[in-house]
Amino acid sequence: MIVLFNKPYNVLTKFTDNDGRATLADYIKIPNVYAAGRLDKDSEGLLLLTDDGQLNHQLTDPKLKSYKTYVVQVEGDFSDEAARKLGLGILLKDGKTLPAKVKKIAPPDWIWARTPPIRERKNIPTSWIEISIKEGKNRQVRRMTAAVGFPTLRLIRRSIGQYDLGDLKSGEYKIIK
Known part of the structure; x- marks a missing residue:
C-alpha cells in the first residue's frame, strides 16, 4: 500500500x-x-x-x-547567479550537495493559505523557486537557499519521483x- x-x-x-x-x-x-x-x-x-x-x-x-521537487518561497529577489550556484552543487557544513535543478517561478496559484502565515517584511520582496534534489540531508533545501543568500520562508514538497x-x-x- x-x-x-x-x-x-x-x-x-x-x-x-x-x-x-x-x-x-x-x-x-x-x-x-x-x-x-x-x-x-x-x-x-x-x-x-x-x-x-x-x-x-x-x-x-x-x-x-528519485528526484524530490519542492516549491519554495524565499526572501529576496532570487537571482540567476544563485540558481547557477545551486545547479553546480553547494558546499554545506556536512559536505557538498549534488547538483540541483533550479528555476525561478511565478507564485503558484494552487497553494493553500498557511497557518500561521509566513513572516513578511514590507521592504523585502519574496520570490518563488522550484528546486529538485536527489539527496535528503537534514533541512537541505533550507540550508542550500540560505547559503546562496535567499533564506527559505515556505517550503512545499510537490513530488517524489x-x-x-x-x-x-x-x-x-x-x-x-
Missing part, C-alpha cells in the same frame, strides 16, 4: 509525540503504515507512507533515490496502491 499525504505545516513526521505536538496520527488512521522518508515540521507537502518494508527501502535508499501531490488539500491523504 502507498499513501500520499499532504502534510500540513507544524506536523511531525511520526505517529507519536510525548510533548503533545501534532503528528501523523492526527490525520491518518491507517494501521501499520510508516513514512518513507521525512519532512521536517516546518515544511509542507507530499509525504509517502507505506506498509511495505521493501518498498520503503526502495523509496529511501540513497542509491535508488513518479508520485505527485496532485490536488490533495493540506491534511488530506489518498491511498494509491
Whole structure:
C-alpha cells in the first residue's frame, strides 16, 4: 500500500509525540503504515507512507533515490547567479550537495493559505523557486537557499519521483496502491 499525504505545516513526521505536538496520527488512521522518508515540521507537502518494508527501502535508499521537487518561497529577489550556484552543487557544513535543478517561478496559484502565515517584511520582496534534489540531508533545501543568500520562508514538497501531490488539500491523504 502507498499513501500520499499532504502534510500540513507544524506536523511531525511520526505517529507519536510525548510533548503533545501534532503528528501523523492526527490525520491518518491507517494501521501499520510508516513514512518513507521525512519532512521536517516546518515544511509542507507530499509525504509517502507505506506498509511495505521493501518498498520503503526502495523509496529511501540513497542509491535508488528519485528526484524530490519542492516549491519554495524565499526572501529576496532570487537571482540567476544563485540558481547557477545551486545547479553546480553547494558546499554545506556536512559536505557538498549534488547538483540541483533550479528555476525561478511565478507564485503558484494552487497553494493553500498557511497557518500561521509566513513572516513578511514590507521592504523585502519574496520570490518563488522550484528546486529538485536527489539527496535528503537534514533541512537541505533550507540550508542550500540560505547559503546562496535567499533564506527559505515556505517550503512545499510537490513530488517524489513518479508520485505527485496532485490536488490533495493540506491534511488530506489518498491511498494509491
